[in-house]
Amino acid sequence: MDAEEFRAEGQTSAEVTIVVCASCRDESGSDAHPRAGERLAQATREVSRGKPVRVQQVECLGNCKRRLSAALLRDGCWSYVFGDLTEHSGADLLTGAELFTQTVDGTLPWRGRPDSLKRGLIARIPPSDFLKDII
Ligand code: FES
Incomplete structure (x- = not known):
């Protein structure tokens, strides 16, 4: 799925x-x-608090060797896992989440992404709709 298809699919849940x-x-x-x-x-x-994002916690993201870890999720979009965060990375995670709400192609934009979410990127995982058959 490309950006045009993403918009055509009516990905409205931001x-x-x-x-x-x-x-x-x-x-x-x-x-x-x-x-x-x-x-x-x-x-x-x-x-x-008061921002249009949800914050939840889990017991392990399977990224234990890369220090503090978090992920950004949005329905119908790629999912992102980050490591090497600190106890003070909350504002960066919020900035990334707010940026992600504005995506037009299902990806987390690179421009404007905090450095910790650039250097600390561990993996991005596509939604099943974005997968392509092997030919
Ligand atoms: S304890 Fe495994 S990722 Fe945090």
Whole structure:
């Protein structure tokens, strides 16, 4: 699916969900609670209050070796996983989420993306509608 098809499909749900791994540890590796991931989740929730994004948490994004991790999800769009975040990355995640609400082709725009969401990109995963058969 290209940008034109994306618009034609009427991808009207602009709601973006920020998913923060609450189990990630800081560089000390401590198991003490609240873990650094929990603090990032809470900070992201605070900075996003009143904004048109959802903030949720999970126990693991399978990215444990890359420090604090989070993902951006939007229905019908690519999904993005980030690592190497810090407890102070909540504002960057919100900036990315707000940028993602404006996508016209289902991708998270590079321009305007915070550096942490450029350097920390781990993977992007397409929605099934974007897949192509192997020929
Ligand atoms: S514990 Fe956070 S990604 Fe696995």
